[in-house]
Amino acid sequence: MADIYELLRSAGVQPTPQRLAVARYVLGTTSHPTADEVLAKARRECPTLSRATVYNTLTRLAEHGLVRPQTIREGVVVFDAHTxxxxxxxxxxxxxxxxxxxxxxxxxxxxxxxxxxxxxxxxxxxxxxxxx
Amino acid sequence: MADIYELLRSAGVQPTPQRLAVARYVLGTTSHPTADEVLAKARRECPTLSRATVYNTLTRLAEHGLVRPQTIREGVVVFDAHTxxxxxxxxxxxxxxxxxxxxxxxxxxxxxxxxxxxxxxxxxxxxxxxxx
DNA sequence: CACGGATTTAGACTACTTCTAAACCTGGAG
DNA sequence: CTCCAGGTTTAGAAGTAGTCTAAATCCGTG
The missing domain is CATH 3.30.1490 (Dna Ligase; domain 1)
Structure with a gap:
């Protein structure tokens, strides 16, 4: 939860408002959300957030080891903050x-x-x- | 691969030509095919076979314990004849x-x-x- | 041979994801 | 201060997986 801004920076992900909104939600839940669930929640903080940005951000967070995509539920990828x-x-x-x-x-x-x-x-x- | 016809009948699945084509392929491979892969192969035997019939048949085979759907690959369900x-x-x-x-x-x-x-x-x- | 139930079909539709191209910052050079 | 270049974001189009629908077909029985 702590300082998501610093966490992104030190992981090499430039912290934009959109990425912060996505990261704050996905890193702060244990519910294994899908991309669409992340979109819905993060939009509360950043209402113009687009679907594409959510996918881009989640992919980037995964590349930098901050989340882990899991193939467990039928038909969707879920994101796990527990790495x-x-x-x-x-x-x-x-x-x-x-x-x-x-x-x-x-x-x-x-x-x-x-x-x-x-x-x-x-x-x-x-x-x-x-x-x- | 033996007598697929009898196998379907004794499992309680009425053996139609379409279902036989699907079953012959999916029960005869160890490659964990997706529904679309099954469609492509089974069409060789039964060229008019439709996508809907493949999904229906695979679901029915699964209900009768002849295949097992697996959620392992991203974004697709694969079918495993090894039950x-x-x-x-x-x-x-x-x-x-x-x-x-x-x-x-x-x-x-x-x-x-x-x-x-x-x-x-x-x-x-x-x-x-x-x-x- | 007509009937009814089960089956098959094409195509419409939904859900998830990626792609595209234009718009938009933002920070440094002149 | 203005312009430019990079990276970022956006809406929507496009692609892929799967479900649904309604009409057509098939088949066994009376």
């Missing part, structure tokens, strides 16, 4: 995506996969979130 | 998806996830396939 390794749980009833800490699961056996140079992996779980 | 549990490896250079046997990996720790009722899970890996 360290972690797993995901998808609630099939609501479509909501939850982050699962890396340490909650342990995966072994990758070493047997000689044919593949695995650069990254994650466990994707689906089911229902228990009401608590 | 038992398994993991996936995505080659980031080519976009190709490879099946990884269930036994090749072991995941532990799901039990700590009290908040979630995990009905299904898989490991999704990304990287480069080694040329062999």
């Amino acid at each position: 360290e390794r972690h797993h995901h749980f998808v609630d099939e009833a609501t479509g909501k995506i939850y982050d699962v800490p890396w340490e909650a699961l342990s995966v072994s056996g990758e070493s047997s996969l000689r044919e593949y140079d695995v650069r990254d992996y994650q466990v994707v779980m689906r089911g229902r979130r228990r009401k608590s | 038992e549990r398994h993991h996936h490896f995505v080659d980031e250079a080519t976009g190709k998806i490879y099946d990884v046997p269930w036994e090749a990996l072991s995941v532990s720790g799901e039990s700590s996830l009290r908040e979630y009722d995990v009905r299904d899970y898989q490991v999704v890996m990304r990287g480069r396939r080694r040329k062999s």
Whole structure:
């Protein structure tokens, strides 16, 4: 949340008002928004913001490691402000995506996969979130 | 590939020429095709086949457990004829998806996830396939 | 052979994403 | 101060994935 302006600058992304509005929303939520959701929220701060700018900005933030696009939900890319390794749980009833800490699961056996140079992996779980 | 006709019938899907063409292709490949790829291939056998029929048929095959839709590649659903549990490896250079046997990996720790009722899970890996 | 239900079809339509070309800053050189 | 050049933003067009609709077709039964 802190100083988004400085965060963008130090990541090498010139901080324009539009980019700040996008970054403030996407970096401040854990809800895995789609580009359109980011557009809707960021427009509250910057009403002329265009769809193209949102896509450009999200792509740029991703290139600079500030968000991570994820292919988990059907038909859309969602953006995750949580950039360290972690797993995901998808609630099939609501479509909501939850982050699962890396340490909650342990995966072994990758070493047997000689044919593949695995650069990254994650466990994707689906089911229902228990009401608590 | 055996008797697709019987396979459809016994799964409760009325085997029409269009459905046979779709099923023959999608059940006979390990390439995780998209609906459009299935359309292109199945049209060789059945040139009047329409896009809508391909979507309808793939949905029906999925409902009857003969294929499994997967959300792994950006922006598209791919269909996997391999319906038992398994993991996936995505080659980031080519976009190709490879099946990884269930036994090749072991995941532990799901039990700590009290908040979630995990009905299904898989490991999704990304990287480069080694040329062999 | 007519009927009715299931199936197929083309094309319209929606959603998501990328592209394009014009407009718009903004900051430095003259 | 003015002009220019870069980068940025914009609306809308275009491209791609998938769904929907209504008419046409097919097929088994009476």
